[in-house]
Amino acid sequence: MALVLTQDETMVVDSARGLFEREAPVTAFRALRDGGEPLAWDRSLYGKLAENGLVAPNVAEQDGGIGMGISAAGLVLEQSGHVLAASPLLSAAISATLIACAASNQQRADLLGPIVSGERVVAPALDEVARHDPALLETKAEKSGDGWTLTGSKTAVIDGFDADSYIVSAMADGAPALFLVEKGASGLVVDRFAAVDSRNYAKLALSGTPATRLGDSDASAAIAAGLDLGRALLAAELLGAADEAFTRTVSYLKERRQFDRVIGSFQALQHRAARMYSRLDIARGVVLKALRALDEGNDDATWLASLSKATMTRLARDVMMEAMQMHGGIGMTDDFDVGLFVKRAQSAGELLGDDHFHTERLAAGKWGL
Amino acid sequence: MATQIEERPASELDSFRLEVREWLAENCPVELRNRPRGMDTSFWGGRNPVYPSEQHKLWFERMASRAWTVPTWPAEYGGGGLDAAQGRVLKQEMERIGAPDALSSLGIMMLGPALLKFGTEEQKLEHIPLIAQGKIRWAQGYSEPGAGSDLASLTTKGEDKGDHFLVNGQKIWTTYGHKADMIFTLVRTEPDAPKHLGISFLLIDMDQPGVNATPIRMISGNEHFAQTFFDDAVVSKANLVGEQGRGWDVAKYLLTFERSSMGQSLGGGAGSTMAEVAIDRLGREGLAREPGLRREVAETMMETWAMQIAGERMYDAGKAGVLSPFSPNVMKLLGTELAARRTRLAMSLGGFDELAVDGRDTYEWLQAPPNCVAGGSNEVQLNVLSKRALELPEHK
Numbered sequence: 001m002a003l004v005l006t007q008d009e010t011m012v013v014d015s016a017r018g019l020f021e022r023e024a025p026v027t028a029f030r031a032l033r034d035g036g037e038p039l040a041w042d043r044s045l046y047g048k049l050a051e052n053g054l055v056a057p058n059v060a061e062q063d064g065g066i067g068m069g070i071s072a073a074g075l076v077l078e079q080s081g082h083v084l085a086a087s088p089l090l091s092a093a094i095s096a097t098l099i100a101c102a103a104s105n106q107q108r109a110d111l112l113g114p115i116v117s118g119e120r121v122v123a124p125a126l127d128e129v130a131r132h133d134p135a136l137l138e139t140k141a142e143k144s145g146d147g148w149t150l151t152g153s154k155t156a157v158i159d160g161f162d163a164d165s166y167i168v169s170a171m172a173d174g175a176p177a178l179f180l181v182e183k184g185a186s187g188l189v190v191d192r193f194a195a196v197d198s199r200n201y202a203k204l205a206l207s208g209t210p211a212t213r214l215g216d217s218d219a220s221a222a223i224a225a226g227l228d229l230g231r232a233l234l235a236a237e238l239l240g241a242a243d244e245a246f247t248r249t250v251s252y253l254k255e256r257r258q259f260d261r262v263i264g265s266f267q268a269l270q271h272r273a274a275r276m277y278s279r280l281d282i283a284r285g286v287v288l289k290a291l292r293a294l295d296e297g298n299d300d301a302t303w304l305a306s307l308s309k310a311t312m313t314r315l316a317r318d319v320m321m322e323a324m325q326m327h328g329g330i331g332m333t334d335d336f337d338v339g340l341f342v343k344r345a346q347s348a349g350e351l352l353g354d355d356h357f358h359t360e361r362l363a364a365g366k367w368g369l
Numbered sequence: 370m371a372t373q374i375e376e377r378p379a380s381e382l383d384s385f386r387l388e389v390r391e392w393l394a395e396n397c398p399v400e401l402r403n404r405p406r407g408m409d410t411s412f413w414g415g416r417n418p419v420y421p422s423e424q425h426k427l428w429f430e431r432m433a434s435r436a437w438t439v440p441t442w443p444a445e446y447g448g449g450g451l452d453a454a455q456g457r458v459l460k461q462e463m464e465r466i467g468a469p470d471a472l473s474s475l476g477i478m479m480l481g482p483a484l485l486k487f488g489t490e491e492q493k494l495e496h497i498p499l500i501a502q503g504k505i506r507w508a509q510g511y512s513e514p515g516a517g518s519d520l521a522s523l524t525t526k527g528e529d530k531g532d533h534f535l536v537n538g539q540k541i542w543t544t545y546g547h548k549a550d551m552i553f554t555l556v557r558t559e560p561d562a563p564k565h566l567g568i569s570f571l572l573i574d575m576d577q578p579g580v581n582a583t584p585i586r587m588i589s590g591n592e593h594f595a596q597t598f599f600d601d602a603v604v605s606k607a608n609l610v611g612e613q614g615r616g617w618d619v620a621k622y623l624l625t626f627e628r629s630s631m632g633q634s635l636g637g638g639a640g641s642t643m644a645e646v647a648i649d650r651l652g653r654e655g656l657a658r659e660p661g662l663r664r665e666v667a668e669t670m671m672e673t674w675a676m677q678i679a680g681e682r683m684y685d686a687g688k689a690g691v692l693s694p695f696s697p698n699v700m701k702l703l704g705t706e707l708a709a710r711r712t713r714l715a716m717s718l719g720g721f722d723e724l725a726v727d728g729r730d731t732y733e734w735l736q737a738p739p740n741c742v743a744g745g746s747n748e749v750q751l752n753v754l755s756k757r758a759l760e761l762p763e764h765k
Contacts, residue, residue, distance in 0.1 A: 254762070265762045265764040267755075271752075273755060273761065274759065278702055279703070282678075282679045284682075289682070307675065359668060363663065363667035369648065369663050
């Protein structure tokens, strides 16, 4: 598919942008952060997103979704990046993919509808160590009567605090498998992790925790698909956040006066801004290419997901540094929004592998270096 | 350039592809396929054509017979008349078998598109077919010793003598100026007008007593550039492109073609094999011992891939009519910088042996820095982006 948006996709973007701007400007995120509630996302906003088909739009129509593809999911995430919306959109899209790839028909029918409708938050729990390393899987699954029990621990669980259920990876009969674990299950300890970006992460401890297996075969391919999608979506969100921080910075350059002139007239700052503009322009193509490739099942899709995540992690980091620097002292105050973007860029960059992880993945995996 | 809005059905495009594939298989000499590209190993046309080999001649004549030297230019001016999608198919099929361009030409890359937009009917009918058939080799006369990045300060003078201009002055960095037949040139025709408004775009025959070009030897050893001197050169007014005094508009339009093609060909393309080259020269064990070098190879591959995607996106956006006017500036800036880094890295991969005067990558390495300056230096691109794309104010 062409690297330009279709009419339907443009409508998705407009709908998402409109909703986020009306219902969830950055001030709304700030209010949630400062509100003292442990759950830092807005259920009513999430309901509206679902009503508009913006929660996991990649879920196929026969599974109760709108079947707009991973590209549409990416475009929604990109818009959410502009306002720092903390809604559990990322976990919904990843969990839906894990279920669609691994689960039985009955499980798909039971689980996907409630995710798309926003009734149920299902958090993927795939990581076990601080630096993303999906190859490391030590959580064990054991048969227990008709079902299974899980023992182990998970970290970096996106939207994991107060989720309704979890999709947990574990070794079963010597191969990776995926399991559904319900909130409040016995032996499950959910530890809220207070992160710099004020989102709802958790660490899980599982000890003989009852679980339902999704499907009955090796889930390696499903996990890979979930990771590819998650990485491409995080790259899209980072693009939105970086673009927003950049746009705000350029506006500031046109307002702020020093030495009797606006600082945006200084060539030293102009050229740095023009470089960011250029890199964002190239990255926009990379992000869309990865989404398109995943939708098309292109052979290079998994590598493009890594290229996209690596590119955006590094670029967002650089853009945030420049945004803070060019805003001067005020950019470092908590009252000013720039810091909120800086914090989100750091988290989103880290999740599912940062630029170093993905550069190494490409070097060894794609190019055999 | 002529792009037809109508899209052909996919099936028609598929049969076109098959036809092209068969034709290329029969007509592109095997000896020319998958060979390293260099400015000295392609055919440049002209009044006194020099073919690098018999196969080049054959290949050129076959391609020219279908006007596939300029596949998407309008047929009424001697172009191939293909629509954008067909042009893309031809390009893809040529890339598939590693077929080189049959004709390298500044007339194709730069002047043609500008003439199609700004030229009179007479000018199009006169010049476009000659470009398509490689009969005239064109040079570009923009820069002057005192007008580089500040191109609009140029001083080459074109005196209005009624039916002609009398041209005096000096140009520099004239690509192949000493080998070209004609030169498209910026000259100052209105000395009293504001600097951007007094410039005209003239087509000047170099085969006349008042025009002399001498080559400049570059650090790579090549002599692609020349200095061109005008001493009472006579230029008929029929050879004025666009309005008198509005040559800057033509020049700017033409530069967008130069910039995108520089960025795309240098940014993507050949670099996609850097990892293979690294493994070939150092082996995996050698690379493992030098993690910094290995890392730089991987990063270069990633950036190269990103630039290829950017080229693809530019093409798609152009077709959909949503191309950003600043894409050429971005491509030129980042593409040429990447090429400079990548070719220097290729030198490191080969170690001492790469330092040979005729080393495999020496030429490309020394060829890369000039591209960061040519076509509007990269600092000029940054200025354009700051002022036009970001609308940051002038420093007063």
